[in-house]
Amino acid sequence: MSIIKLNNNGVKNATAFGSITGLGSMTFIKKLTASGSSTLSFVDGASGVVLDNTYKEYLFTFNNIHPSASSNFTFQVSIDSGSNYNVAMTTTVFSAYHYENDGGTALFYNAAIDQAQGTAFQELGKASTDNDSCCGGTLNLFSPSSDTFVKHFIGNVEFVTLDASSNPYSMNHLSAGYANTTSAVDAIQFKMSSGNFDGDICLYGIA
Secondary structure, three states, X not given: OOEEEEEOOEEEXXXXXXXXXXXXXXXXXXXXXXXXXXXXXXXXXXXXXXXXXXXXXXXXXXXXXXXXXXXXXXXXXXXXXXXXXXXXEEEEEEEEEEEOOOOOEEEEEOHHHOOEEEOOXXXXXXXXXXXXXXXXXXXXXXXXXXXXXOEEEEEEEEEEEEOOOOOEXXXXXXXEEEEOOOOOOOXXXXXXXXXXXXXXXXXXXXX
């Protein structure tokens, strides 16, 4: 059975999934590894990082982010090559959780961690210091080099953490919003709200 792909108002027939290329192709750019690190920063033009108009969408993946102190995994962007990470953001967050002991579940709008023109680092997830506690997920950043539009993002992070009584639970933050600037975003920084962390963050460009 053939597969049809629309591309620039044309039609292309393919006989295998592997033969479909072009639209939405993803290119690996850079991997940063945290090992007791306070921050990881991707700055356009530094150490092989591309974060400009080469791609209209950038994808960050988070793997086994594990903190030195129970805290929040956060990010902010920069319009001055990383000299400052304080761009005003308006954000929205939905969260869902399920306890390991099946003691509770919920799905709710998380007003405690959204921002309305805030310049703080935006929470994406969290984790405790338990050996098996970590977080992982993705962040999509759209058209960061635009000098016309604000910079939209969507984050999806899953994590395991503990409540005040040390009961473990699985939680997901689905966050979205925009950095309210028409200047080009040329750097992004990730950090915990407290302490250092281990883990990998990879950057991809999406055509």
